[in-house]
Amino acid sequence: MQTVLHSVAGDDIEIGLLNGPRGIGRIVSIDSQEAVVEVERLQEHPVPQLTVDLICAITRPKILRKVLYVAAMMGVRSLHLIRTNRTEKSYLLSPLLEAENYLPYLLDGLSQGRQTRLPVVYLHPLFRPFVEDELPMLPGFSESPKIVADLGAGNFLDRVLHERTFSQIFLAVGPEGGWVDFERELLSVHGFSQFSLGQATLRVEFALTAALSQIEMVWNGGSRL
Amino acid sequence: MQTVLHSVAGDDIEIGLLNGPRGIGRIVSIDSQEAVVEVERLQEHPVPQLTVDLICAITRPKILRKVLYVAAMMGVRSLHLIRTNRTEKSYLLSPLLEAENYLPYLLDGLSQGRQTRLPVVYLHPLFRPFVEDELPMLPGFSESPKIVADLGAGNFLDRVLHERTFSQIFLAVGPEGGWVDFERELLSVHGFSQFSLGQATLRVEFALTAALSQIEMVWNGGSRL
Numbered sequence: 414m415q416t417v418l419h420s421v422a423g424d425d426i427e428i429g430l431l432n433g434p435r436g437i438g439r440i441v442s443i444d445s446q447e448a449v450v451e452v453e454r455l456q457e458h459p460v461p462q463l464t465v466d467l468i469c470a471i472t473r474p475k476i477l478r479k480v481l482y483v484a485a486m487m488g489v490r491s492l493h494l495i496r497t498n499r500t501e502k503s504y505l506l507s508p509l510l511e512a513e514n515y516l517p518y519l520l521d522g523l524s525q526g527r528q529t530r531l532p533v534v535y536l537h538p539l540f541r542p543f544v545e546d547e548l549p550m551l552p553g554f555s556e557s558p559k560i561v562a563d564l565g566a567g568n569f570l571d572r573v574l575h576e577r578t579f580s581q582i583f584l585a586v587g588p589e590g591g592w593v594d595f596e597r598e599l600l601s602v603h604g605f606s607q608f609s610l611g612q613a614t615l616r617v618e619f620a621l622t623a624a625l626s627q628i629e630m631v632w633n634g635g636s637r638l
Numbered sequence: 639m640q641t642v643l644h645s646v647a648g649d650d651i652e653i654g655l656l657n658g659p660r661g662i663g664r665i666v667s668i669d670s671q672e673a674v675v676e677v678e679r680l681q682e683h684p685v686p687q688l689t690v691d692l693i694c695a696i697t698r699p700k701i702l703r704k705v706l707y708v709a710a711m712m713g714v715r716s717l718h719l720i721r722t723n724r725t726e727k728s729y730l731l732s733p734l735l736e737a738e739n740y741l742p743y744l745l746d747g748l749s750q751g752r753q754t755r756l757p758v759v760y761l762h763p764l765f766r767p768f769v770e771d772e773l774p775m776l777p778g779f780s781e782s783p784k785i786v787a788d789l790g791a792g793n794f795l796d797r798v799l800h801e802r803t804f805s806q807i808f809l810a811v812g813p814e815g816g817w818v819d820f821e822r823e824l825l826s827v828h829g830f831s832q833f834s835l836g837q838a839t840l841r842v843e844f845a846l847t848a849a850l851s852q853i854e855m856v857w858n859g860g861s862r863l
Binding site: 462483486487488525526527528569570571589610611612614616622623624626627629630 | 642687708711712713750751752753794795796814835836837838839840841844847848849850851852854855858
């Protein structure tokens with residue numbers, strides 16, 4: 414707050430309660446250790462939000478930190494981290510997969526995005542049982558659009574998402590190096606439509622950003638904010 | 639190549655010539671210092687590319703490195719770094735603004751994005767003279783769409799970009815904290831239409847990613863890749 418916002422006592426500041434409303438507070442005191450902020454007002458999120466359930470490959474910890482950050486920044490509801498063929502075994506042993514270690518990246522993302530809903534993170538070390546058995550049981554799975562970003566796909570998202578009245582969507586984003594055919598096929602069998610993010614090969618956190626921003630635009634369907 | 643791709647001698651590898659074609663090469667020898675790659679074939683970029691001229695605020699060096707990376711990764715042609723009201727003076731003194739220091743980030747981005755066109759970087763320490771005098775003189779400025787990402791904008795990009803037959807576009811992305819009214823107005827006077835990237839406040843490199851990916855989708859206008 415002091416370094417980036419140059420906050421001083423008496424300033425108003427945007428605040429949010431974790432998994433609750435956002436609002437405005439006044440800084441009562443601030444030093445390098447802590448800030449005391451008095452709540453002035455709080456209000457529920459004014460705009461209806463799309464619910465995004467994200468399925469994302471477990472990547473190198475360096476990249477996974479950014480995936481966590483972006484997911485929180487962009488308002489994802491749940492983040493299912495899955496082991497894919499191109500997930501190296503060592504990644505599964507990363508301390509980052511423990512809640513106390515990944516939580517700071519989620520909180521940073523919420524703060525940047527002015528979001529308050531903390532994404533719920535699930536870890537799935539086995540690809541096939543997750544896709545075949547667990548995924549179809551998730552709330553909303555059967556009636557919601559399911560899409561998977563794939564470099565080789567022939568269509569952009571606006572050809573894949575015809576229905577613009579959904580309120581929930583499942584998005585799958587692959588690992589560095591992409592999906593393997595077995596994964597593509599299993600996702601397809603379970604209702605996932607492939608789409609392309611464009612001609613460039615994006616690093617995972619940027620692919621995720623591109624996908625979420627395209628989803629939001631298509632979901633809004635040319636309407637005003 | 640050894641760490642990420644696990645390349646060994648004899649492997650085929652994707653290659654690209656700077657500002658030239660892409661293709662396939664064969665690794666003749668590789669060690670921790672260098673790899674010798676023999677060109678097997680090269681071909682011009684098969685897909686027509688949109689030309690993006692990017693105008694981006696000078697940000698903290700930590701963020702600017704990522705802006706450079708993303709611009710190169712996503713195929714931007716030119717990158718005009720401008721001083722905005724919220725650009726702190728110290729940022730202008732960053733060594734990162736010298737070509738020998740920013741070049742590695744551009745090359746990393748090209749490599750990730752499988753691009754070969756090196757963005758040309760220009761530095762503009764004065765906002766108003768750049769927008770009023772230099773910008774209108776840039777090739778294609780008068781006849782190309784001009785858009786500016788702004789958190790407060792009421793429209794998504796698919797309401798702002800009606801014409802889908804352009805081959806060049808000017809995109810402006812602001813600093814952390816956003817544009818000030820004077821900047822908004824000056825850009826508007828010079829033909830820039832505001833658009834919103836969505837409900838979240840994105841850090842600059844992610845805002846840039848979102849904007850470029852939305853542009854690419856709208857430009858393709860629902861057509862197949």
